[in-house]
Structure formats: structure tokens, C-alpha cells
Amino acid sequence: MLLVSLILLGAIGTRLAVLQLWQGHIYRDKAENNRIRIVPKPPVRGNIFDRKGRVLASTRLTHAAYLWPIVVKQPDWPKNLKYLSQLLSIPEESIQSRIEQAGYNSPTLIRIARSLNPAQITALEEFKTELNGLEVDIETVRDYPNKAMGAHVLGYTGELNAEELKKRQAEGYRLGDIVGKMGVEKAYEQQLRGEWGGIQLEVDGAGKVMKVLGQKVGQPGKDVTLTLDLDAQRAAEAALGDRKGAIVAINPQTGGVLAMVSNPSFDPNVFSSQITPKIWKQVQSKGNPFVNRALRGFPPASTFKLVTATAGMESGKYPPNTILNTFAYLNVGGTAFGEWNRAGFGPMGYVRALAWSSNTFHGQIGRGVGGPTLIKWARLYGFGKATGIELDEEAPGLIADDAWKRKNYNWEWTDGDTVNMSIGQGFTQASPLQVAVMFAVPANGGYRVKPHFFDNNQDTNKWRTSLHLKPTTIKTLREGLRAVVAEGTGKALNVPNLPPVGGKSGTAEAPPGESHTWFGGFAPFDNPTIVVVAFGEHTGGGGGSTAGPMVKQVMEAYFKNNKR
Template identity: 75%
Template sequence: MRTIDLLPKPKPKNSHSRTRISQPSFAQDKRKETGRTVGRQYQSVLLMILISIVLLGGVGARLFYLQLSQGEVNREKAENNRIRIVPKQPVRGNLFDRKGRVLATTRLTHAAYLWPMAQKRVDWQENIRKIAQLLGVPQDSIEEKVEQAGFNSPTLIRIARSLTPAQITAIEEYRSEINGVEVDIETVRHYPHGKMASHVMGYTGELNAEELARRRKDGYRMGDVVGQMGVEAAFEPLLRGEWGGLQLEVDGAGKVMRVLGQKEAKPGKDVTLTLDLEVQKAAEAALGNRKGAVVALDPRDGSVLAMVSYPRFNPNVFSSQITPQIWKELQETKPFVNRAMRGFPPASTFKVVTQTAGMETGKYPPNTILSTFAYLNVGGMALGEWNRAGFGPMGYVRAMAWSSNTFHGQIGRGVGGPTLIKYSRLYGFGQETGIELSEESPGLIADDAWKRKMYNWEWTDGDTVNMSIGQGFTQATPLQVAVMFAVPANGGYKVKPHLFKDSLDNKDKWRTSLNFKPSTIKILREGLRAVVSSGTGKALNVPHLPPVAGKSGTAEAPPGKSHAWFGAFAPYDNPEIVVVAFAEHSGGGGGSVAAPMVRQVMEAYFKAKPPKN
């Protein structure tokens, strides 16, 4: 550093002058330039004081704004930053069969949760990417849930269910690299019998955003698991229970300091169904891998003992993340169609309705005898007899036993289309049965108005004759056909099929008298018994079963193979069970394909083993 010497320089030795000449200083020069000589040394101090006043005033104003104007908002934010809400989902009610055997219950598993407030919104995207990669969960599904809950939500959000040990280990190993993810125990739906009765059981699944918006008014919340099909959906209000949860205080690291509040979750109610597990198993085995359905019910009150449809599915897969492979299989097999409640041509099983219309109108009384032919010519349409020759003169009982088309075609043409349609609907065809399941189809009983609307053509005698043998436009579900067979079985009552178990003493709650003549019921029963004892249903005329009555049906179903039907009830004198078997596009007759299926179910119900050969 260079110093400025303000002292006079030494005089040279040879100099004769002793006079000192003072040199002006730098400060003196500046004073001359500015003209200021007083107070200059206090300028910096004053400037610092002024700046301090301005800064303190701004800080004070900001504190005033934060504490007074925005105090409540900030206190709430601070509270949320240390308060965590841990929801506790209720345990879903169990499903039992009529004898108390478990059909659906819950099991413990692990789920992954996110806490949105664990970090800033801008940091979540990378965090979610890592979590999705660890869990094998689509990143967009996690992002959607966090967006839906809100990034300021103090509530944990479930992002994955039924974690595997490998997923849990991965979370723990990489915990230092991910924020806000936790693993906790939860209960999920479990079906111990797998695919059995899957169409009746249905399945459960978490509400998506659209479903949540629709159900929020009913008290549902994000993360709710609800019944999506079958009795799980039908009895949802009973099974669901009520949410509970914990309110926790946590520190900056997310460590729980104390429990601030707790509400116990209220479990759902158990529901006992009318299904009989052993009969259901027998029906599943009888249908096997055939496309079709089997329905068994109690004709006294409409209790459904078994309901089977194939293809079927395993409802357990919906209790965890569905893999792409499983989803592909579900798309290919389309197993969610419950064929027990879908309409198909009922074929000759419908002749019960035709005979009823003939006798109840009085136009064809119980002692009627009609000639039969190789075919019946109606309005240019030929209705052929299945044996291509006719059976000669016959009455109701023999016509039912041998399933004569020309006999029943004459009855149908004689009573007329409107009358046949009336008795069809009286039996419950063309309308839902009222069973609790929402997947039910009403089938179809066409009339003149329907045909004009669909085909711009009037109803003809040919349409009536086709209907009289269960063909043409007529569509009936296996469940509807079972309800039809219950009428002659129980003495003339139309039952309402149901799955909620009620006392048999309360049977009048589930049935309505059709007020048929006793003679009509008597002839129907005799004819159906003759089918098994001497007609097309001899496969059920076996000594180890009580006397059985029933009817076969073989429906034309172009362009595919024919459908096979058989409906029956037993014991004949005091019926306890109705069984209907349907095989879609089986290509065989009802007596040869469907009747053995009915027999197998009845053997299970009556615990009757066939004799060994």
C-alpha cells in the first residue's frame, strides 16, 4: 500500500533558504472542491439508521400481515404440517351360505400409502416416478390419486394393495430416496372357493373418480372399496360398514409424536345367502366347461340354491393389482356375462305355458285330444314334427311326454297370439324376476306393437305358432324358466327368486298365486312326470332319486348349433327343488345333454349316490 507523505521534504544541502513551505493535503483539496467542512463524518451513520428504519418497517408490516391478516390461514397450514390423518377402512361383512359356511370373507395384507404433504408439489413428480418403478404400478394412476386428493391433503392415500414381500422390501431398501410413502396393514376381500359362484358373489373394487363423484352424497370417500357386481353390489349397504381413523401429531421427519384422536371403524354386517354350498359345487361340476348355466331353487319360496354360469372368473384377482396378463385373459374369455340371467330361445320347455293357455281359456279343456302330423301348415309356414311323422291322436299328458310340436302349435294358433302372450307374461316371461342382482335381463315376449316397431310388419299366426313351441322371437332366461317350473311344482304360485336367506315359514312373502284351475295344475304335473317316466327325460328316471318331473327342450339357434334345455322338480309328490340346466350351442338334445346335468345336481341335493356298475 502506498502512503502519502504529508511532511516537508528535506532541503538540499546547497540550499540557502530555511523557510518551510507546507504542501496542501488531499482532504484540504476535497474540502475546497465541495465547500463542506462540517458533519461530513456522520453521513454514514445517518445512512445506516435510515436503511434500518425502512427495513424494520417492511418487516413489521409483513409480520402484521402474516399474523393478523393471514394468521388463521397460516396457523392452519402449520397445523396440517404436523397433523397426519390415517384412515382406517371398515372390515367388510362376511357372506355365508344357508348352512353358515363361508363364501366370502376378509384377509390381512399390506398396502402402500402416500402422504401428499410430505414434500412440495414440484418435487412429487420425480418421487412418484421412483415409487411407481419400485412397486410396478402405473405412474399415471398414482399421479391421478394424488391430484384427486390434493397436494395439501393431510390424509394418507392408498396407491397399491396386496403388496408382495418383494415390494415391501424394495420400499424399505430405497426409503432414503423416496419421500412420503408408507406401508400399513389392511383387509381385502377373500373368496375361499375361488371361481365358485363368481357370478353370484361378484367382486369388490376401489371407486374410481367417476364413481366417487356419484356416490359421495351417500358418504363414500376416496379409497372406498365397494361391491361392483353380484351380491357384493346388491348388499353393499349392509356389507360396507363405517370408516374410522387416527389423528396423529408428527415431527418434521414424519415421526409420530402422539395420537390426538381416534375413531374405531365399524365393521359391516354379515349376510347369509340362500345358496347351498354342496348344491352349488355339484352344479358347477355338472356344467363343467360348457358355455351355459344351471339354476336350482326352492319352489316353495323361490330361494336360490345354486346359480352357475360359464365362463366364470376368480373374484380374488380384483383384491389386488390386476396384471396385464390377467386383464388380457378377462378380455378374451368375457366371463362377466351371467348366462343364468340372459335370454335364449326356451324351446319346448315353453310348452308348459302353451298348455296352460289352452286349459285356462277353456278352449282346450284337460280332456282335449288332437291329431298330430308330420308338419303343420300355418300361413305358408310349415311347423315340422321332430320325428318327421307325427304321433297320431294324443292328449295333453302324452303330448308333453313326447314334446309334440304340431299338438302345441294347434293349441297356440287356437287361443291366438294375444292370449298366449298374456299367459307368457303371467308366468313372468318378458320381465325381470325381481332377484337382487342388477345384471338380470328381462328376456323378450314380443307382440304386435314390438314387431311393427322392429320390422314394420304385423303379428301373424306363424309368429304365434313359433311362440307356442318356444321359438321365434321368444327369449327366456334360465332363471325365468326355473320360475316357470316352480308353478306346477308348488301348486300354482309364481315365486320371486331371491338370494337373501329368509325363514321358510315366511314363504308367502315370496310368492303370488296365479289362481289357475286345480285341473290345469294336475294335468301339467302329470305331463311333466310322464316326460321322465316314459318320454324324452328318461335320464332322470333312476331308482336312487325320488320321482322326478320335468321337460326337455332343444332350441334352434342358427347359425350355430342348437341349445339344450332341461327343467325338472322333485320329489314329485312334495317338491323341494327345481333345477334348470342350459347348454349354449351344445348341438345335442335336451334329454341327452341337459338332463344328465340336472340329475347330477339332484343327486347332490338328495345325497343320493348312483349305484355302482
């Protein structure tokens, strides 16, 4: 009996030693985790304002559902997941994936649903008696008071997925973090995000809070003020209407973006709550609503004739006083490049050729200076590369050359390619924003501006690069653009309620659909403060008659709210 007793006592003593000495820290941590609850508090995201201090994006309070994995017994998970899935309209696999990502022994509350409705809150509160690891708490979510207005500029926020979290953990991001996914929200994530806070609570076995052990106050994100003008933005949205296309307005002196609209669009508020398959289908039904057409390339059509005219004058081959005869068509390498009126305009110079948008005049200029010279000036104006605006959705467009054509078509550059480029057709692709930058050059006296949204009040010269144009070139271009509105294809903007406007229309062939339409203009002519470019995708009609009135509508709203 003594031997048996010694063996039993030895076994018990050994087990106690293992539990208390060898594995003691493990069980102490588990006990501490069962006693201590960490309630994370995400930071309040910074607000976004327009240039006059009006709110474009802020936050609002809502309710979210959280799970505390460590207090839920493993056998209860299947039943709990099924109930939560039905109540919250979230797949069971999605909830389980979040728990597994955090770990079943996580002492931190894990958010599983946001923007709960009153019925869901009531049902979850009732269910807490069966699942003591469930919490419903208040949190802030992103709110866009103007709904779809400015959606492509502002972007939207969303929760980091597993892949994104893995990449950004080193930056201090954690499970459940809300980040900017597009637009300004993404571009200025570091300023807007803020720092997490949290509360450490002591709880009893039933999960009841006994006392607060500690608290870290979260740091709200910084507010961001944009160059955007809400009045101009609203007018641009209304002017574009239901048409597919884009409108861009910039300050030609600084490059600050005053308005940027793309349609189809979306309401970024949908990403502040749970997106059901039904809601997602409705969003996608509009046809690529997340594509920012203001930053995508399209044939710039006759707006590009500003570049052609510049190349002609700056090359010295076709000085400002050049007069060329125009024809019904130009025959280049067996291809007929027709005049849009199918008859020609007779002899004309730069001013009248811009006013009436002569294809054969500018085709002769392009062919005369040659492809390399025309390409050089296109790139100096900013075509063929990203403008550098903060939004990373920007496409560079395309200014093709001999090397590009040989690589993609196994064929050399021809005079026909040059003539096609000279009238803004062929391979050339430019975004409405790039076209706005082009119009800013004659508007501000010869500077290419870098478009931007962040209003940091820095020196204007930071945003400008001189193209070193001859004064006579600038003068001729400006006279031509003024003639477009005064007597040519842009008469829609020659109205008494606007200051004098300079501009240029464009109509691009875009088979198999209707033509694209363009109009770009700036005002007041003597000291421009705004450039507006309107682009209609497959709208049909002419640039002056279709896109011109859009520009007029934006300018009217801008000058009404910004007295000259």
C-alpha cells in the same frame, strides 16, 4: 438514516402483521398439517355365508402402499413417481392422478397400491429414507375361499373410480373406498360396507410418530346369509363343466335360490390385488366371463310348452281331456312347422304330448287360443319382465306382441308368430332363472315365486303370487311332466337314487351354431323342494340327453346332503 430505518422497520412490521394477523390462520393450518398425520382405517367388510353358515366371502390381511402428499416436496415428485411406477407396475399417470384428486397438501394418507408382495414391501421400506411421505401398512382385502365358484352370484369388490366417487360422496364414500361392483357384493353394499375409522398422530419433522392424538374405531360391516346351498352350487359347477351355459336351482315353495352357475366364469380374487394387463388378458380370454347367462335371454324351446298347455286349458277351448291328431308338420301361412320326429305321433292328449314334446300338438293349441291369449299367459308366468332378483345384471327377456313387431319389423303379428311362440321359438327370449320360475308353478300348486338370495326368514307368502289356475290344469301339467321322466324325453332322471322327478326337455334352433339345450325338473314329485334348470349354449344334441344329466347330477348332490 432515521427515515430509512423507519421505512425498513415499517415494511418488516407490515409483513409480520400480514403473516400473523391476516394470513395467520393459513400458516397455522399448514404447520398443523405438517405436525398431524391422519391414518385412515377402512372398515372390515361383512362376511357372506351360504344357508348352512359356510363362508362364501370373507376378508384377509395384506399390505398396501400409501403416500402422504403434504410432506413430499414438489421437485421430488417426478423422480418418486418414476420409481414407484417401476416398483409397483403402476403407470405414473395413475399415481399422479390419485395424488391430484386428493390434493398435494392433503394431510391424509392416500393408498396407491394393494396386495404388495414381500419383495415390494422390502423395496418400499428401503425407499422410505428418500421419500418420507411413503408408508406401508396392513389392510384387509376381500377373499373368496371357493375361488370361481359362485362368482356370478357373489360378484366382486373394487375401488371407486373418480366418476363413481363423485356420485357417491354424499353417501359418505371417500377416496380409496372399496365397494361391491357386481352380484351380491353390489346388491348388499350398504349392509356389507361398514364405517371408516382412523388414527390421528403427532409426528416430528422426520415423520416419526410422537404420540397418538385420537382414534375412531371403525365399524365392521354386517354379515349376510344367502339362500345359496354350497353343495348344490358345487354340483352345478361340476355338472356344467367347460360347457358354455348356465344352471339354476331354486326352492319352488319360496323362490330362494339354491344354486346359480354361469360359464365361462372368473375368479373374483383377481380384483383384490393389482390387475396387470397380462392378468386382465387372461381373464378376458375365456370369452365374456362377466356375463351371467343365468340372467340372460335365450329361446326357451319346448320348455315353453307348459305355458302353451296352460293357455289351452285355462282358455276353455282345449280342456284337459282334449285329444288332437299330430302330423309330420303344420302348414301355417305357407310355412311348414315340422314335428321333431318328422312323422307325427298320431292322436294324443296333453300328458303324452308333453311326454314326447310334440310340436304339432302344441302348435295347434297355440294357434287355436290365439296370440293375445298365449302372450297373456306367458307374461303371467313371469316371462318378458325381470323376476325382481337382487342382481341388477338381470335382463327382462322378450315376449313379443303385435305392437312390438310393428315397431321393430313394420309388420303385423301373424298366426305363424303364434305357432312359433307356442313351441318356444321365434322372438321369444327367456333366461334360465325365468324358466326355473315357470317350473315352480306346477311344482308348488300354481304360484309364481319371486327368486331371491337374502335369507330373511320372512313368510313364504311374501315371495308367491297365485296364478289362479284350475285344479284340473295343475293336475294335467304335473301328470305330463311326470310322464316326461317316466316314459318320455327325460328318462335320464328316472333313476333309483332320486325321488320321483317331473320335468321337461327343450332343444332350441340357434343358427348358425349348434342348437341350445334345456332341461328343467323338480323333485320330490309329491312335495317338491328343488327346481333345477340346465341350459347349454350351442352344445348340440337334445335337451333330454345333454341338459338332462346336468339336472340329475345337481339333484343327486342336493338330496345326498339334504336327507328327505
